[in-house]
Amino acid sequence: MARWLFMSQPQVSHLEGDRTPAPSDLVRLERWARALRVPEALLWFRFTSSPISESVERRGRSFGWFTVGASEPAADRVVGLPDVETLRAMTRTFRLLDNRFGGGHARSTVSQYLVAEGVPLLRAGRFRDGVRRELFGAVAEMNQLAGWMAYDMGDVEAGRKHLRLALQLCKDVGDDALAAEMLAGMSHHAAFFRSPLVAVDLARGARDNASRTGLGVLQAEAAVMEAHGLALRHDTRGAVAALRDAEALFSGAEGSVVPEWLGYFDAAYLSAKFAHTFRDLGRPDVAEGFARRSLEMTEGYERGRLFNTALLASILADLRRVEEAVEVGLSALRMAGNLTSVRTVRYLADVAARLAPFNREPAVEELFAEMRVMGIVGSAEGQDV
Numbered sequence: 556m557a558r559w560l561f562m563s564q565p566q567v568s569h570l571e572g573d574r575t576p577a578p579s580d581l582v583r584l585e586r587w588a589r590a591l592r593v594p595e596a597l598l599w600f601r602f603t604s605s606p607i608s609e610s611v612e613r614r615g616r617s618f619g620w621f622t623v624g625a626s627e628p629a630a631d632r633v634v635g636l637p638d639v640e641t642l643r644a645m646t647r648t649f650r651l652l653d654n655r656f657g658g659g660h661a662r663s664t665v666s667q668y669l670v671a672e673g674v675p676l677l678r679a680g681r682f683r684d685g686v687r688r689e690l691f692g693a694v695a696e697m698n699q700l701a702g703w704m705a706y707d708m709g710d711v712e713a714g715r716k717h718l719r720l721a722l723q724l725c726k727d728v729g730d731d732a733l734a735a736e737m738l739a740g741m742s743h744h745a746a747f748f749r750s751p752l753v754a755v756d757l758a759r760g761a762r763d764n765a766s767r768t769g770l771g772v773l774q775a776e777a778a779v780m781e782a783h784g785l786a787l788r789h790d791t792r793g794a795v796a797a798l799r800d801a802e803a804l805f806s807g808a809e810g811s812v813v814p815e816w817l818g819y820f821d822a823a824y825l826s827a828k829f830a831h832t833f834r835d836l837g838r839p840d841v842a843e844g845f846a847r848r849s850l851e852m853t854e855g856y857e858r859g860r861l862f863n864t865a866l867l868a869s870i871l872a873d874l875r876r877v878e879e880a881v882e883v884g885l886s887a888l889r890m891a892g893n894l895t896s897v898r899t900v901r902y903l904a905d906v907a908a909r910l911a912p913f914n915r916e917p918a919v920e921e922l923f924a925e926m927r928v929m930g931i932v933g934s935a936e937g938q939d940v
Contacts, residue, residue, distance in 0.1 A: 633681045634690055642673055642693040643815075650700055655857050658707025659895030665701050673697055688728040695724040695733055696816055699740060706744050707858075709897035714744065735764035735773055736816060742780040746787060746831075747898070754784030771808025775801045776820050779828040786835040794832055801825065823852035827863050830870065839873040846870050858899065861890040865902035872909035880910060881918040888925055903931050 645668060652661045673694045682690060702717030718741050725734035738761035745754035758781035765774040782797035805825055813820075827849035833842035846867040852860060864887040871880035884906045891899050907926055913919045926932040 632679050633683060634676050634679050634686055635683045636686060636689065638676055639686060639689045639693045642676070642690075642697060645672075646693070646697045646700055649697075651855065653700065653704055653707070654855055654859065655893075657858055657894040657896030657899065658704035659897075662701070662704040662708060665697065665704060669694075669697050669701060688730065691724045691728045692730055692733055695721040695730075695737070698724070699737060699816075703740070706747075707896050707898050711744075711748065715741075718744075731764045732768040732770055732773060732814065733816070735761045735768065735777060738764060739773075739777050739780050742777075742784060746780070746783050747901075749787065751784050751787035754787065755781055758784055770813060770817070771804045771811060772813050772817060772820055775805035775808065775825065776817075778804060779825060779832070783828055783832045783835070786832045789836075791836055794836060798829060798832060801828075819856075821853070823849050823863075824859075826851075827859075827866060830863075830866055834866070834870050834873065839870045842870045843867070843874065857890065858894055858896055861887050861894065861899055862902050864890065865906050868906045869909050872906065872913075877910065877913045877916055878918055880906070881916075881922045884910070884922050885925065888922070888929070888931075891929065900931055903929075907932050 649661055649665050649668075676690055677694060698717045698721035702714045702721065705711075705714035705717060718737055722734055722737040722741075725731075725737060738757050742754045742757035742761060745751075745757060758777055761777035762774065762781060765777045768774075778797050778801035782794045782801060785794035785797060802825075805822075826845045830842045830845035830849055833839070833845065846863065849863040850860065850867070852863070864883060868880050868884035868887055871883060874880075884903075887906070888903060891903065903926065907923065910919050910922070914923065923932050
């Protein structure tokens with residue numbers, strides 16, 4: 556449990572330290588649960604009426620229910636579907652802001668809302684029939700969004716914690732589909748931060764969960780995440796096989812109904828992942844067509860459009876079509892003005908790194924000059940994505 560929470564040995568010793576006679580296992584578990592603010596609804600036992608005496612100093616930023624801080628215990632109430640729908644409506648709103656303006660725009664607001672509104676519902680412990688599963692899913696979705704926002708701003712540890720919380724909530728209620736989505740997201744992040752072994756393992760976990768859901772689109776997502784991880788490991792045969800699976804699963808699911816949280820995964824998104832995979836396999840000639848297809852995306856995904864435009868520029872640079880790469884790179888750069896996103900900088904810096912061998916070309920010099928004004932060349936150049 557301590558490893559899952561990224562706690563050091565001194566923190567564990569502090570929590571377990573007690574000069575009174577050794578407590579029973581249940582008393583010790585309750586002390587941990589109270590100290591970490593674990594909702595009673597997530598436990599298989601009930602707290603004693605009065606808190607067990609324990610002095611614990613909590614430090615760091617507010618996160619989930621583990622550092623709720625000074626928030627008051629939730630009043631005794633029965634949670635219903637209207638509460639769940641409110642959470643989901645807020646998640647939709649925050650997600651729209653995230654896609655349009657980047658993770659830095661509303662990240663603190665999401666964290667505050669999650670702690671102030673989502674966590675107390677989990678701690679209430681009383682649910683109308685059928686609501687517990689829905690509530691856990693809704694809080695998992697908001698944690699997932701908070702995790703993506705953290706990753707988008709380069710806060711890897713917070714992003715990992717949020718997604719692990721989301722995954723645990725899904726497992727607690729046996730939601731294989733949403734659990735697969737969390738694992739696929741974690742695989743995506745591992746690939747972005749160049750941890751291919753982890754990316755492949757997480758993607759295979761996602762495929763295992765998705766296989767029990769009957770959702771072809773979800774299975775396609777997990778398969779393409781595995782393909783990208785394998786490409787980063789230079790496993791051409793494995794990556795192509797996984798791409799073939801993804802294509803077949805996605806095509807077979809055409810016209811099927813998918814959960815709202817999976818609505819973003821369309822042909823453009825799949826094409827972008829194919830482009831990433833072929834580029835990282837050293838086949839920019841094949842990747843180009845998929846990168847161009849990825850730009851046929853729906854409105855409202857401004858950050859994603861920048862990512863896919865920068866991806867195309869990087870592929871053109873690999874193909875040594877410098878003038879085209881610069882033109883597309885400038886287009887991506889000019890999309891960055893309204894975005895607060897570390898990943899945006901990483902994508903643009905990757906274009907710069909791939910164009911660096913041609914830095915004496917006038918067009919490249921012009922692009923680099925604009926990048927310097929925005930603090931991209933120099934501060935982040937050379938970070939492949």
